[in-house]
Each structure stands twice: as structure tokens, then as C-alpha cells.
Amino acid sequence: MSPTIKDVAKMSGVSMSTVSRVLNSPASVTEEKRIKVEKAIKQLKYHPNALARGLIYKRTQSVGVLLPDVANAYVAEVIRGMEDASINHGSNLILCNTDRNKERMIKYLKLLREKQVDGLVYTSDPLTEEIFREFDELNIPVVLSSTQSLEYAYPSVKVDDEKAGYDGTSYLIDKGHKHVAMISGPTTDPIAGYPRYTGYKQAMKERLGVADVDDLTEFGNFQYDTGYDAMSRLYRKNKNITAVFAVSDEMALGVISFLSDQGLSVPGDISVLGFDNTRIARMSIPKLTTVGQPMYDIGYKSMEKLEALLQKKELSEVRTYLPHKIIERESVREI
Amino acid sequence: MSPTIKDVAKMSGVSMSTVSRVLNSPASVTEEKRIKVEKAIKQLKYHPNALARGLIYKRTQSVGVLLPDVANAYVAEVIRGMEDASINHGSNLILCNTDRNKERMIKYLKLLREKQVDGLVYTSDPLTEEIFREFDELNIPVVLSSTQSLEYAYPSVKVDDEKAGYDGTSYLIDKGHKHVAMISGPTTDPIAGYPRYTGYKQAMKERLGVADVDDLTEFGNFQYDTGYDAMSRLYRKNKNITAVFAVSDEMALGVISFLSDQGLSVPGDISVLGFDNTRIARMSIPKLTTVGQPMYDIGYKSMEKLEALLQKKELSEVRTYLPHKIIERESVREI
DNA sequence: GTGAAAGCGCTAACAA
DNA sequence: TTGTTAGCGCTTTCAC
Numbered sequence: 001m002s003p004t005i006k007d008v009a010k011m012s013g014v015s016m017s018t019v020s021r022v023l024n025s026p027a028s029v030t031e032e033k034r035i036k037v038e039k040a041i042k043q044l045k046y047h048p049n050a051l052a053r054g055l056i057y058k059r060t061q062s063v064g065v066l067l068p069d070v071a072n073a074y075v076a077e078v079i080r081g082m083e084d085a086s087i088n089h090g091s092n093l094i095l096c097n098t099d100r101n102k103e104r105m106i107k108y109l110k111l112l113r114e115k116q117v118d119g120l121v122y123t124s125d126p127l128t129e130e131i132f133r134e135f136d137e138l139n140i141p142v143v144l145s146s147t148q149s150l151e152y153a154y155p156s157v158k159v160d161d162e163k164a165g166y167d168g169t170s171y172l173i174d175k176g177h178k179h180v181a182m183i184s185g186p187t188t189d190p191i192a193g194y195p196r197y198t199g200y201k202q203a204m205k206e207r208l209g210v211a212d213v214d215d216l217t218e219f220g221n222f223q224y225d226t227g228y229d230a231m232s233r234l235y236r237k238n239k240n241i242t243a244v245f246a247v248s249d250e251m252a253l254g255v256i257s258f259l260s261d262q263g264l265s266v267p268g269d270i271s272v273l274g275f276d277n278t279r280i281a282r283m284s285i286p287k288l289t290t291v292g293q294p295m296y297d298i299g300y301k302s303m304e305k306l307e308a309l310l311q312k313k314e315l316s317e318v319r320t321y322l323p324h325k326i327i328e329r330e331s332v333r334e335i
Numbered sequence: 336m337s338p339t340i341k342d343v344a345k346m347s348g349v350s351m352s353t354v355s356r357v358l359n360s361p362a363s364v365t366e367e368k369r370i371k372v373e374k375a376i377k378q379l380k381y382h383p384n385a386l387a388r389g390l391i392y393k394r395t396q397s398v399g400v401l402l403p404d405v406a407n408a409y410v411a412e413v414i415r416g417m418e419d420a421s422i423n424h425g426s427n428l429i430l431c432n433t434d435r436n437k438e439r440m441i442k443y444l445k446l447l448r449e450k451q452v453d454g455l456v457y458t459s460d461p462l463t464e465e466i467f468r469e470f471d472e473l474n475i476p477v478v479l480s481s482t483q484s485l486e487y488a489y490p491s492v493k494v495d496d497e498k499a500g501y502d503g504t505s506y507l508i509d510k511g512h513k514h515v516a517m518i519s520g521p522t523t524d525p526i527a528g529y530p531r532y533t534g535y536k537q538a539m540k541e542r543l544g545v546a547d548v549d550d551l552t553e554f555g556n557f558q559y560d561t562g563y564d565a566m567s568r569l570y571r572k573n574k575n576i577t578a579v580f581a582v583s584d585e586m587a588l589g590v591i592s593f594l595s596d597q598g599l600s601v602p603g604d605i606s607v608l609g610f611d612n613t614r615i616a617r618m619s620i621p622k623l624t625t626v627g628q629p630m631y632d633i634g635y636k637s638m639e640k641l642e643a644l645l646q647k648k649e650l651s652e653v654r655t656y657l658p659h660k661i662i663e664r665e666s667v668r669e670i
Numbered sequence: 671g672t673g674a675a676a677g678c679g680c681t682a683a684c685a686a
Numbered sequence: 687t688t689g690t691t692a693g694c695g696c697t698t699t700c701a702c
Contacts, residue, residue: 052679387695
């Protein structure tokens with residue numbers, strides 16, 4: 001059995017409270033005893049039991065992280081930022097892959113609640129009313145990372161997706177493209193779908209005067225295959241396109257792949273712009289020009305917000321928008 | 336405040352022990368009381384406190400996962416498998432990105448120990464003596480995932496890297512290649528470096544009769560850039576190469592990229608074989624033929640082993656080797 | 671079958 | 687400054 005505070009007390013000839021004091025407020029103990037206690041701690045290899053502590057403090061230094069899937073490159077990078085922030089605060093992350101599966105999520109929420117996590121961060125997926133209600137029952141701080149809610153008051157940190165959609169499109173227009181297509185996410189997705197699409201449409205209208213984009217848009221679900229398929233549909237219905245803006249790097253790679261299968265060159269024949277700037281963006285041929293998101297920072301900042309909440313600090317802002325940035329590589333050319 | 340077992344007892348007019356019984360062995364309570372208690376639980380939205388439980392059971396249903404970096408595609412996939420296994424067992428994963436940084440690791444180990452995690456899984460990095468000693472102090476089951484130790488008796492699950500190196504090389508030879516190069520990991524890496532390299536050398540000798548591979552090998556650290564650079568060195572010193580076996584998909588993409596920069600075609604001029612079968616392997620042009628590892632299964636199986644250990648079950652085997660498999664795509668051709 | 675009481679390892683009054 | 691004691695929320699003897 002591991003030694004307890006009692007063992008340390010016995011060995012050093014003081015009371016448990018004194019041991020507890022050298023652990024928590026060493027200054028309040030005479031040097032003589034403190035040294036004795038410290039020696040005993042070392043000798044016994046004593047380590048405090050966080051369960052017992054948590055029971056009293058009502059703080060566990062653990063936070064739950066709900067995410068769709070760690071194996072997703074985007075998400076993994078966000079987590080990385082969270083990790084770094086949390087270790088700075090002495091907390092741990094409990095990983096919960098929801099798989100967008102409701103039962104799995106409920107199961108996790110139950111576990112997290114029983115384990116008395118201090119807070120929760122919910123990543124990358126829209127917050128439905130149902131999920132909100134589950135969260136609300138937990139009665140702990142929640143922050144949204146790489147997603148947000150306009151209906152509920154949870155703090156969030158993400159990029160401004162609409163502006164990113166606008167800026168990406170504008171970038172292509174600035175390069176001289178007049179027939180700019182978009183491969184969007186589902187318009188039912190209020191985070192990475194609709195807003196980026198809206199930004200695209202706005203830029204098309206404002207900058208190019210084109211209001212009807214039906215011939216220029218297709219939809220996918222952010223994954224490679226759907227990018228490939230969407231491009232194939234797009235190509236069938238419109239041969240004038242000179243640039244396509246895919247709202248995920250994976251879809252952009254799918255686009256490039258389709259184009260390559262058609263014997264078309266990127267960016268020679270068609271320019272391709274991605275979104276995210278995940279690691280794969282610099283490994284493709286041609287290297288992908290993309291609307292980069294500060295994934296790591298999004299994660300880091302989310303966790304900092306959560307910590308602030310846990311310390312009952314006033315949040316300077318509820319909804320934080322981190323800047324996106326166009327990363328120029330080789331898949332877009334000027335025409 | 337959350338309701339406690341005491342509140343439930345009061346509301347249902349029974350003792351705390353009875354409530355505890357309906358929670359843990361419902362059969363030992365009369366139906367009448369059981370129903371009353373269950374009703375109170377529902378009404379109060381009572382949820383047991385795992386800290387209090389853990390204090391008694393000395394089991395927390397949490398396991399620590401030490402890994403180099405979640406943002407690494409290979410690692411993320413392994414984690415995914417662990418997650419799925421652990422949720423089946425009702426446990427949670429505490430994520431620890433070590434960054435291969437000793438201090439960070441020590442800090443995590445301290446946190447994990449204080450939180451009384453039931454076990455540990457250590458992923459993807461060689462187990463040094465120093466790390467072993469740290470683990471050993473913890474006095475909890477440890478399993479190695481995607482790594483192993485011949486010196487210490489920790490159970491492990493991974494592929495047979497030497498055989499994989501041999502098989503990958505053989506595959507290339509079977510395709511008619513006589514000048515097969517390898518871009519290896521560091522030979523000081525006893526997991527993903529040395530063994531694969533050894534397998535390669537063995538195949539070269541047995542199948543092709545070539546014992547001196549100095550002109551055919553270069554080294555990288557599994558990342559994209561080092562694959563690019565290693566290929567550039569290789570190309571400078573040997574123009575006869577018709578196939579290169581890079582021991583990570585990322586490095587293989589780096590190789591393809593370098594070749595493309597030289598105006599060389601893959602697999603037209605040079606065939607390229609990767610290792611791992613991470614998601615990027617099917618997104619490249621050409622799609623990467625690779626020695627696939629069952630990453631998900633490695634993670635899943637590791638966690639199952641850990642659970643078995645926690646249940647004091649005898650392990651049927653200490654070191655498990657899961658089969659690798661060559662995934663044929665488009666980057667290797669027959670000559 | 672059920673309840674009272676002790677105790678898991680710790681901290682926080684409260685006295686001294 | 688220090689020790690004694692109660693108690694965090696739960697399970698588990700041990701009587702009844």
C-alpha cells in the first residue's frame with residue numbers, strides 16, 4: 001500500500017495536520033518540523049491522494065474534452081493546444097471521442113460527472129439543444145472550442161468562418177479568377193458549413209456581381225472522398241471554373257485528385273484553395289494554398305478560458321474570434 | 336450542491352447503506368424499498384461520486400496514456416483504438432502528451448499517481464531505463480503500445496517491425512526491383528528504426544545477394560521534411576535506384592515530393608513504398624502503396640491487455656505482434 | 671433484509 | 687505554531 005499522510009505523521013513525530021500544512025502552506029510550520037516532515041515524505045515516497053483531496057476541495061483538476069474524433073487531423077491539433085494550456089494549470093484532460101453518437105456522449109457525460117470534472121470543453125461540432133440540456137445538468141463551466149452558440153451563453157473560441165469564407169473567395173478573385181467555385185460543407189452545419197458558404201456568396205456578389213452561384217457550388221462533408229465526388233459533379237456541370245475553394249484541406253486534396261485523374265493540372269488549369277492548414281496541406285503536390293486556422297491557439301485559448309471560469313474570473317469576452325490567415329503555397333495561381 | 340447518498344436516504348426513508356445496496360447489489364434489497372430509492376434517485380438527479388468510491392475501492396477507472404504527440408496521425412489512430420476499448424470497460428483515458436520531454440513526463444507521472452490511475456499505457460516511444468524506473472515506482476500495471484521492451488517484462492502490442500521491413504523490401508523485389516533503397520529511421524531507435532532496417536538488409540542479402548547497402552540507405556526521423564532531404568541525399572549518391580522504401584508515410588510523401596521536384600515520375604521512374612497506412616496515404620498523388628499497420632487494433636488490444644491486468648487475469652501472451660499488411664495502391668510498379 | 675458505525679486519505683475549524 | 691476532531695461521500699463490516 002502507498003503511504004498516507006498518517007504514515008508521514010508517525011514517522012516524523014508530528015500530527016497529520018502539520019504534515020498537511022507543510023504540503024499546503026509550508027510557511028506556517030516551524031523550520032525544524034518542516035524539515036523532519038519533508039525528510040519523512042522523501043523517505044516514504046509519499047504522494048498525496050488526489051481523490052481524498054478532491055473530496056474536500058470539490059475541485060479535481062480534471063477537465064473533460066468532448067470531441068468528434070481524435071484521429072481527425074484538425075481536432076488533434078486543437079487538442080494539442082488544450083493539453084499545453086491545461087498542463088500549465090496543473091490539470092489533466094479526459095479524452096472523450098463522441099463519434100457524434102448520442103449514446104456514447106451520454107455515457108461519457110455520466111462518467112465525467114461522476115468523476116467530478118471541474119469543467120468541460122466541447123469541440124468542433126454544433127451545439128444542439130439536446131446537448132445543451134445535457135451540459136446544463138452538469139452544472140459546471142463549459143467552453144466551446146472551434147464551435148460556438150448564439151442561443152446559449154457558453155464562451156467560445158473559433159475563427160470568424162464567414163469572414164474566412166469571404167476572404168478566401170476574395171483572395172481567389174484578387175488573383176484574377178472570375179469563375180470561382182466553392183465546395184462547401186452542409187449548409188445545415190451552422191459552424192463550418194453555412195457561414196463559410198455565406199461569406200463566399202457575399203464575396204461573389206460584392207466583388208464579381210454574381211448572385212447566382214448554383215452552377216458554382218457543390219457540397220461535401222469535409223472528407224477527402226466527398227471533395228473528390230463534389231468536384232466531379234462540379235466539373236460535369238460547369239467547365240468554365242478556374243478556381244475552387246474547398247472548405248477543408250482534405251476536400252481540397254480530393255479536388256486535386258479528381259482534377260489529376262482528368263489530366264488537369266493544378267494550378268495550371270484550375271487553382272485550388274483549401275481550408276484549415278492541417279499538416280497534410282504542405283505534403284501534397286502541389287503544396288496546398290489554404291485558409292489557415294490557428295488550431296493550436298484555438299485549443300490553447302479555450303482551455304485558458306475554462307481555467308478563468310473555474311477561477312471565477314470575469315471573462316473579458318465571451319465569444320472570441322481568432323484570426324485566420326491565408327497561407328500561400330502552390331495550388332493557386334494568378335490568371 | 337449535488338445531492339449525496341444521504342439526501343437520497345432521507346427522501347426515501349431508508350438508511351444510507353440501503354441506498355448503497357440498491358446501487359451496487361439491488362437484488363439484496365426488498366422490492367418495495369428498492370423502488371422507493373430508485374424514485375428518489377431519479378427525483379433528486381442523484382449521481383454517485385466517483386472520488387468517494389475510488390477512495391474505498393482503490394480503483395478509479397481511469398488510465399493514463401503517455402504519448403509523444405496526439406497531433407501525430409499515427410498516434411492519434413492508436414489512441415482512437417484505446418478509447419473504444421476503454422469506454423467498453425467503463426474507464427476513461429487521461430491524455431498525456433510527453434513531447435518526448437523528460438520534465439513534462441515526470442510532471443504527468445506525478446499527476447497520474449496522485450489521481451490514482453489504475454494503469455498506464457505508454458505509446459510509440461522506446462522505453463529507456465530511466466522511464467522504466469519512473470514507471471516502476473508507480474506500482475501499477477503498465478502496457479506498451481506500439482513499442483516494446485525486451486529488458487523489462489511489460490506486456491506490449493505492436494507489429495513485428497523486422498518482419499515488416501523484410502516483407503516490404505521483398506514486395507519491392509517481387510515487383511522486379513533490383514536497386515531497392517531504404518529511408519530508415521535512426522538505427523538508435525530500437526522500435527521503428529533498427530528492426531525495420533535490419534529486415535531490409537536481410538531481404539536485400541537473402542533475395543538479391545547484396546550485402547553492402549551503404550549506397551542504398553539514408554536516414555530520417557519519420558517526418559516529411561526528413562524524407563525529402565534523405566531522398567535528395569540518396570539521389571545524389573546513387574542514380575540506379577528504382578524503388579525506395581521509406582519507413583513512414585510522411586517520409587514517403589517527402590520522397591515523392593523530392594522526386595516530383597526533380598521531374599521524376601512515381602511510379603514511372605521510381606517506385607515508392609511507405610509505412611503505416613495513415614490517412615494521408617490514400618490522399619496523395621499517386622496514392623501511396625504502404626506497409627500498413629493495424630493502428631486502431633494496436634491501441635484497442637493494448638487497452639484490453641491493461642484491463643486484463645487490472646482484473647488480475649493471466650495474460651495469454653506478454654508480447655503480442657499484430658500482423659502488418661501491404662496495402663497496394665499506386666506508388667509502386669512492376670518492372 | 672436493514673441500519674449504525676467505522677473508515678478510505680485528506681483538510682479545516684477549533685482549541686490549546 | 688500545533689494537535690484534536692469533524693467531515694468530504696461513499697462502502698462495508700457487524701449486529702440485529
